[in-house]
Amino acid sequence: MTDLITPITMPKFGLAMTEGKIASWNIPPGGHVDAGQEIADIETTKITNGYESPASGTLRRQIATEGETLPVGALLGVLAEPAVNDADIDVFIAKFQTDFSSDSAASTQADHAEPVLVSVGELTLRVQEAGQGSGTPLLFIHGFGGDLTNWMLNQNSLSTDRRTIAFDLPGHGGSSKIVGDGKPATFAATAAALLDKLDVTAVHVVGHSLGGAIALELAKAFPQKVASLSLIAPAGLGQGINMDFIEGFISADRRKTLEPVLNYLVHDKTLISRKMIEDIIRFKRLDGALQSLQTIAQACFPNGRQADDIRPALTAFSGPSQIIWGAEDEILSPADAKGLPDTITVTILPQAGHMPQLENAPAVNAAITQFVK
Amino acid sequence: MSKKSFRQAINEALRQEMQRDPRIILMGEDIAGGQGGSAGVVDAWGGVLGVTKGLYTEFGPDRVFDTPISEASYIGAAVGAAATGLRPVAELMFVDFVGCCLDQIMNQAAKFRYMFGGKARTPLVIRAMYGAGFNAAAQHSQALYPLFTHIPGLKVVIPSSPYEAKGLLIEAIRDDDPVIFLENKVMYDDEEEVPDEPYTIPFGEANLTREGDDVTIVAFGRMVNFANEAADRLEKDGISCSVIDPRTTSPLDSATILECVEDTGRLVIVDESSPRCNMATDVAALVVEEAFESLKAPIRRVVPPHTPVPFATVLEKLYLPDAARIESAVRSVMAYKKTKQDA
Numbered sequence: 001m002t003d004l005i006t007p008i009t010m011p012k013f014g015l016a017m018t019e020g021k022i023a024s025w026n027i028p029p030g031g032h033v034d035a036g037q038e039i040a041d042i043e044t045t046k047i048t049n050g051y052e053s054p055a056s057g058t059l060r061r062q063i064a065t066e067g068e069t070l071p072v073g074a075l076l077g078v079l080a081e082p083a084v085n086d087a088d089i090d091v092f093i094a095k096f097q098t099d100f101s102s103d104s105a106a107s108t109q110a111d112h113a114e115p116v117l118v119s120v121g122e123l124t125l126r127v128q129e130a131g132q133g134s135g136t137p138l139l140f141i142h143g144f145g146g147d148l149t150n151w152m153l154n155q156n157s158l159s160t161d162r163r164t165i166a167f168d169l170p171g172h173g174g175s176s177k178i179v180g181d182g183k184p185a186t187f188a189a190t191a192a193a194l195l196d197k198l199d200v201t202a203v204h205v206v207g208h209s210l211g212g213a214i215a216l217e218l219a220k221a222f223p224q225k226v227a228s229l230s231l232i233a234p235a236g237l238g239q240g241i242n243m244d245f246i247e248g249f250i251s252a253d254r255r256k257t258l259e260p261v262l263n264y265l266v267h268d269k270t271l272i273s274r275k276m277i278e279d280i281i282r283f284k285r286l287d288g289a290l291q292s293l294q295t296i297a298q299a300c301f302p303n304g305r306q307a308d309d310i311r312p313a314l315t316a317f318s319g320p321s322q323i324i325w326g327a328e329d330e331i332l333s334p335a336d337a338k339g340l341p342d343t344i345t346v347t348i349l350p351q352a353g354h355m356p357q358l359e360n361a362p363a364v365n366a367a368i369t370q371f372v373k
Numbered sequence: 374m375s376k377k378s379f380r381q382a383i384n385e386a387l388r389q390e391m392q393r394d395p396r397i398i399l400m401g402e403d404i405a406g407g408q409g410g411s412a413g414v415v416d417a418w419g420g421v422l423g424v425t426k427g428l429y430t431e432f433g434p435d436r437v438f439d440t441p442i443s444e445a446s447y448i449g450a451a452v453g454a455a456a457t458g459l460r461p462v463a464e465l466m467f468v469d470f471v472g473c474c475l476d477q478i479m480n481q482a483a484k485f486r487y488m489f490g491g492k493a494r495t496p497l498v499i500r501a502m503y504g505a506g507f508n509a510a511a512q513h514s515q516a517l518y519p520l521f522t523h524i525p526g527l528k529v530v531i532p533s534s535p536y537e538a539k540g541l542l543i544e545a546i547r548d549d550d551p552v553i554f555l556e557n558k559v560m561y562d563d564e565e566e567v568p569d570e571p572y573t574i575p576f577g578e579a580n581l582t583r584e585g586d587d588v589t590i591v592a593f594g595r596m597v598n599f600a601n602e603a604a605d606r607l608e609k610d611g612i613s614c615s616v617i618d619p620r621t622t623s624p625l626d627s628a629t630i631l632e633c634v635e636d637t638g639r640l641v642i643v644d645e646s647s648p649r650c651n652m653a654t655d656v657a658a659l660v661v662e663e664a665f666e667s668l669k670a671p672i673r674r675v676v677p678p679h680t681p682v683p684f685a686t687v688l689e690k691l692y693l694p695d696a697a698r699i700e701s702a703v704r705s706v707m708a709y710k711k712t713k714q715d716a
Contacts, residue, residue: 174374174570254575282572285540285572285573286570286571287573
């Protein structure tokens, strides 16, 4: 009968996630759940996220209680049709728990890939790689003030059949705080050098915000390296930008001043956790981080406007390109995506702000998976 | 980024700052070790607990030197060197030895800026070990930060973890005023992720290590770890605590403490220094004066008894606050009911 029983286990939202807490069950014991419906909210040290049920069925058992913290892979509950009898479910649970306790120690060790430091010219870049397979590799480029953890809900999902590479842009995260003129073309040259260093000839590029403009500069300068462009809330399609975010992000030096600024990033403000704020403050404290951000802001958003217009380059790009945007973006307006050639798919996601890859990771991951097939 | 011990974090902060600024010098008893001895072993010790190990060989005898066992002379020399353009980091070894050089700190270094009309700078850091739990007896175990906090003109820093230690020490070295930097000697082997790059943590900004609605716990130095442990245990029983690590006792981030107490209405303060006129009494006075109306229960202080630190291991354990005692203090303020009718 075990093929009729589906275990619901603690998901792994990000590469660094080792355990999670059941913030709440959204389906009562005995309730029916459809595949893709959010069965529970899971809280990690970084984020609280809805967990979509991997299958349809009746939630016969809730093993984990609300507020309980469990390792990735631990049994949270059991789905089965009403026809399955309780004794079979008990046997299934007992077997799962025995297997899990013996496996867990070994498997968590293997899954946990740490970012590495890679030297590229005079720069040191922090790089997180995942996945392998025959698919064309995929490169993630984060935006202003971000780092590779911006992709924590995406990189694993997109690594099932290909190598994926996320890195901290110069001036950000664990990379060197050397940004040159701070312009997107300069960062694009760095990204190209990183690909050379990693022996990667061509990639699908996923760029977020300023990283979208960088992705396009990469395609412009090195067209042979870019197989496709997925631009998430990209900079450079309009002139307007929320300078309260840019200036506030630069000047905020403590939790209390940074929190309201980070609220601009998301539609659901509860996503901004204490840990997320602390991680960003830690990055901002590093020698050179503040100057780097100032240089980039000066180069990319002088006088409160976006300096670069990427429309001509986007129209000229010969490969496939798509745009994904949160409808509730408070930093760059999704209206900027209007008036593009029909060949460019535009997906506007409701109930999401400037970081749809965090707020609606399943939709963003599906759009990219579809696109890079 | 990699895991580093409290000891390594401090060593790395000193090394990176010395590479950046040639005016930084280190001085103290046995910080290089063996220079003056007949055996001629260079850098044998790196301080009694090995914190400065390797710095003598990297920066040489002009910048890292052992001093005679005379606190009055070398702390005095460090104060003078700071006033005349160097940026010394002097190691007092055990903070208890401050008795031998208090005039140099209290009447000289702390007063220069004020008495010279704001024109004098004294960029001096005095590092010292503090705290009980090392079985080092009454003259080597005190937590004397209230003594320094009492003196206007000094900044006083008590890091609670390796990450905090590196950022706060670099901030201390770059500060133009005299800073007393106190390291809990039991924590040198504590490890956590510490960035490889230099970074600074500003003074006077408390760190909220736990966020909760029921009780505010303010803890200092090593006590922050015990407070976190207690908070995590209490959370399982549905009692949620905020834990505040003020990081510096001077300046003190009173705004964060007051805001937090206004939210929770209950306060427990954990301080391993002797209980009379310590940081716990200071924070209690602040809250009673500024946030009295928000208090739902009396303030509880988790502090040692007013005695010298005992040498006997069992007594020393009894002397020090721990997670269990913090937990019971939190439970007691949660259980408190007003017995008298409010007028």
